[in-house]
Amino acid sequence: MKPRILYTKPSITEREVAYATDAAANGWGERCYDYINRFEAAFAAHLGVTHAISTSSCTGALHMGLAALGVGPGDEVILADTNWTASAAPIVHLGARPVFVDVLADSWCIDPEKAEAAITPRTKAIIAVHIYGNLCDMDQLLEIGARHNIPVVEDAAEALGSEWRGRKAGALGAFGAFSFHGTKTVTTGEGGMFVTSNSTLYEKVLTLSNHGRARGQKKQFWPDEIGFKYKMSNLQAAVGLAQIERVGELVERKREIFYAYREQLAGVNAVAMNPEPEGTKNGFWMPTVVFAPETGVTRETLQEAFSAENIDARVFFWPLSSLPPFEEVAANTTAYDLPGRAINLPSYHDMTADEIGRVVEVLRGCLAA
Ligand SMILES: *Cc1c(COP(=O)(O)O)cnc(C)c1O
Numbered sequence: 001m002k003p004r005i006l007y008t009k010p011s012i013t014e015r016e017v018a019y020a021t022d023a024a025a026n027g028w029g030e031r032c033y034d035y036i037n038r039f040e041a042a043f044a045a046h047l048g049v050t051h052a053i054s055t056s057s058c059t060g061a062l063h064m065g066l067a068a069l070g071v072g073p074g075d076e077v078i079l080a081d082t083n084w085t086a087s088a089a090p091i092v093h094l095g096a097r098p099v100f101v102d103v104l105a106d107s108w109c110i111d112p113e114k115a116e117a118a119i120t121p122r123t124k125a126i127i128a129v130h131i132y133g134n135l136c137d138m139d140q141l142l143e144i145g146a147r148h149n150i151p152v153v154e155d156a157a158e159a160l161g162s163e164w165r166g167r168k169a170g171a172l173g174a175f176g177a178f179s180f181h182g183t184k185t186v187t188t189g190e191g192g193m194f195v196t197s198n199s200t201l202y203e204k205v206l207t208l209s210n211h212g213r214a215r216g217q218k219k220q221f222w223p224d225e226i227g228f229k230y231k232m233s234n235l236q237a238a239v240g241l242a243q244i245e246r247v248g249e250l251v252e253r254k255r256e257i258f259y260a261y262r263e264q265l266a267g268v269n270a271v272a273m274n275p276e277p278e279g280t281k282n283g284f285w286m287p288t289v290v291f292a293p294e295t296g297v298t299r300e301t302l303q304e305a306f307s308a309e310n311i312d313a314r315v316f317f318w319p320l321s322s323l324p325p326f327e328e329v330a331a332n333t334t335a336y337d338l339p340g341r342a343i344n345l346p347s348y349h350d351m352t353a354d355e356i357g358r359v360v361e362v363l364r365g366c367l368a369a
Contacts, residue, residue, distance in 0.1 A: 005358065007312040008183040011250060011349035016242040023238035035237035040193075042244045043178075047171045049195045051202035053209055054237055058157040058179030058192035060230030062127075063090035065175045065194055067228075068204035069151055071096050071124045078118050079127040079155075080110035080136075081319040081335035086179075087129050087155045088320055096124065100321045102332040106275050108132065108288075111334075112140035119148055126152045130159035130169050131317070132344070133254075133285040134274050138164045138172045153177070157192075160185045161251030161283025169283070170195055175205075180236075185250055185285050186243040188236040251283050253349045257356065258284035261345060264360040270295045270367060288316065289363060290342040297366045302343040305362050305369075316342035 023035050036054055044052040055061040071077060073095035079087055081100040088098040101114040108131050115126055126145055128136040138152075145152035156162075156170030157179035163169065170176030175198070178184075180191035194209075196202050207214045212227030232240070243250065262273055270292045276282040291297040299315055306313035316339040321329040330336070345359055 002310050002358070005311040005346050005351070005355050006348060007314050007344065007346040009348040009350070010182055010187045011246075011253070013242070013246070015245065016239050019238035019242045020235060023235045027234045027238065032234055035234045035241055036232060039232075039237040039241040039244065042241060043193055044195060046244055046247055047168045047176070047195055049171045049176070050197040050199070051195065053194040053202075053205055054232035054240070055192040055194055055209070055230045056232055057086075057181070057190060057230065058155070058177045059086045059090060060228065061177035061192045061194035062087065062153075062155060063093060064205045064208045064228050064230060065153060065177060065196075065201075066090055066094055066096075066125060067208060068201055069125055069153070069174065074122060075124040076120060076122045077125045077127060078110075078115050078123060080129055080131070081321050081329060081332040082108055082131060082317050082338065083129050083320050084157075084317060085320060085323065085325070086157070087127055088326070092325075098320070098326070099123075100319070100326070100329050100332060100335075103131075103335050103338075104137075105334050105338075106272070107134045107136070108338060109134055109136040110141070112137050112144060115141065116144045116148075119144075119150065123148070123150055125174075126150060127155055128152055128173060129155040129157075130162055132274055132288050133159055133162050133283040135159065135162050135164050135169060135277075135280050135282070142172065157181075157184065158285040159283055160247070160285070161254065161281070163281040165279050171197070174198060175201060180240060180243075185254055185283060186240070186247060188232065188240040188243070191232050191236050191240060192230075250349060254284045254347060255282075257347045257351055258282075258287045260353070260356050261287050261360065264356070265289070265363065268364075268367065271363070284347070286314075287345045287347050288342060289345065290316075290338060291366075293341060295341075295367060297341060299340050299343065301366055301369070305366050306343070309358060309362050311359060311362060312346055314344035315339060316344065
């Protein structure tokens with residue numbers, strides 16, 4: 001059996017180990033927030049936003065951000081059907097209803113026209129989820145949001161390193177949410193970040209993130225409202241700081257891996273990969289191939305072929321509306337069609353050219369079969 005190729009694995013250097021070791025040895029007492037403060041400042045600077053609040057997950061960041069926007073019982077939040085459930089769960093936790101709309105066939109991201117058509121008097125927000133690093137059409141979404149007076153927020157969990165007309169994904173909406181789960185481009189094991197340049201929203205989330213204790217509240221153990229406990233630890237932030245100091249290198253390697261795949265698949269017209277339209281940069285968190293319907297290649301044949309070669313490959317997201325917690329939205333034909341003929345490819349930073357070659361061979365084999 002050939003050695004296993006994992007689909008993701010963090011890139012950990014002596015820097016992460018040194019910072020984590022220092023945090024474990026010294027990051028207590030008066031220094032218990034040092035790495036958290038440094039990580040938040042470095043992250044905000046990298047993104048070009050004013051405020052960042054580290055969290056225990058992207059889900060938590062979304063939960064607090066949506067709560068701060070006033071999403072509550074009876075409200076609706078619009079998002080693409082092609083997604084991970086983490087983008088939808090916080091909406092349900094707040095007593096609101098996720099409204100799933102179809103995606104575009106080329107970007108696999110929310111179709112802005114479908115999003116606009118789904119707006120009702122109950123709509124409280126639109127979530128732009130930049131899937132696999134691919135960018136939503138932020139010009140169109142922000143214009144629709146402004147016209148209807150509905151905030152557009154970004155789930156940028158998969159889009160660290162992606163840029164829309166020179167601005168970083170996650171910095172364009174009312175707020176952005178990031179994930180540092182072990183599979184993501186920058187990791188803290190588990191973790192996330194809430195970012196915004198809106199000071200009012202920042203203050204609200206800051207209070208919510210501290211169990212509802214307002215900044216400046218002098219009384220001890222005195223919550224001013226019911227909040228959340230989604231904090232990141234100083235130990236995790238130490239790893240995160242080292243990672244964000246290396247973000248240029250981490251994103252660049254993701255891009256190299258994607259381009260290596262694309263180059264080796266050049267001329268194979270029967271597959272589409274993550275797009276990178278003019279004026280944008282794709283962080284390529286997850287290189288993905290979608291086979292043309294006429295190839296007859298299916299998710300199942302791909303899974304079987306990859307598993308036979310001891311390669312981890314991930315299925316393309318099921319439409320959320322097809323999953324047990326939600327109600328089917330059969331009108332989302334693109335979201336329902338794509339996953340049956342697509343696969344996510346391995347892309348961890350330390351992947352070798354040989355390993356990329358093994359993956360490409362499997363893909364070519366599927367086409368030849
Ligand atoms: C990973 C991911 C999340 C969830 O991140 P957690 O940190 O695990 O909460 C949310 N949305 C998208 C699009 C993701 O890929």
